[in-house]
Amino acid sequence: MPDNSKTKLFDRIALIGIGLIGSSVARVIKRDKLVDHIAVTARSEKSLETAVRLGIADSITLEAAEAVKDADIVMICSPIGTYKEVMEKIAHVLRPGTILTDVGSVKSAVVRDLNFNLPEGVHLVPAHPVAGTEHSGPEAGFSELFEGRWCVITPSAATKQSAIDKVASFWRAAGSNVEFMDPDHHDQVMAMTSHLPHLIAYTIVGTAMDLEESLMDEVIKYSAGGFRDFTRIAASDPTMWRDVLLNNKNAVLEVLQRFNEDLTALQRAIRWDEGGTLLDLFAKTRAIRRGVIEARQEKLYD
Secondary structure: OOOOOOOOOEEEEEEEOOOHHHHHHHHHHHHHOOEEEEEEEOOOHHHHHHHHHHOOOOEEEOOHHHHHOOOOEEEEOOOHHHHHHHHHHHOOOOOOOOEEEEOOOOOHHHHHHHOOOOOOOOEEEOEEEOOOOOOOOHHHOOOOOOOOOEEEEOOOOOOOHHHHHHHHHHHHHOOOEEEEOOHHHHHHHHHHHHHHHHHHHHHHHHHHHOOOHHHHHHHHHOOOHHHHHHHHHHOOOHHHHHHHHHHOHHHHHHHHHHHHHHHHHHHHHHHOOOHHHHHHHHHHHHHHHHHHHHOOOOOOOO
16 A cells, blocks of 8 residues: 655656556656656657656656756666666766666676766666566556565665665655665576576477477467466566576576576486485475465565
8 A cells, every 4th residue: 555654755757768667666656756757768659658648757758868867866677788878878967966776687787887987976776676577568567566575776885875775765665675785696696586487487488389289279278377377477578588687697597507407306306206306395395485475475466
């Protein structure tokens, strides 16, 4: 439920990108009146027109530099692969005191690209709201997306504390639980909890697509919960996930190697009828599931 005691945090925010996350941020701002003016920029005229129609943008422009001019806070909500280009376009307009933040799910590469041409006096506060659905675009957003979820903030030691506090206050106002991490540690955690599962989902659904047509039709028709859940994850935004995996390459490859080793051991256990090995593994994984539920991270959307 919205907190009616919330007060304005900024005069003007510039949202660069208005997809699922950006449009959900805009909805939170409008719902709780956290910012006076929302300036939105995107690559697509259609996305900007949709934002206006939905009432989640006070001004729109195709020019990123125009959107960020005079903004107190700039939030990059576009795919991670666009960050360096975005910085090239907006760096000369960012004024001292402006907070520059983002919503990307990889942080080491983001810190690298956002520090590129970062003007003196601009406060970089990278953030990652750990929330989402398989849907994309301005119409996919909703103001409750962040409620009860984590937002991980990865500032440097040199970042001004007041800027960090303001970003943290924003995400708490959106309903998130805020955590602070080192960027590299964040990427290692997300490689296991998010990036590898998405990679596996894309692979499993891709394997199903290569089946004979008659068998594929029956796989779809009789999809049980497991395969159905994989198709939901594999329906996530392709551009976003391409950029995530390529920008968190080292951490993803490390956990992928561990997964391959565990999969080989599981394959051997099945081949040699090692029921005890399978039972032990399945009992342990049930405990992980209980932990996820107890941590209140089970929702209808993710």
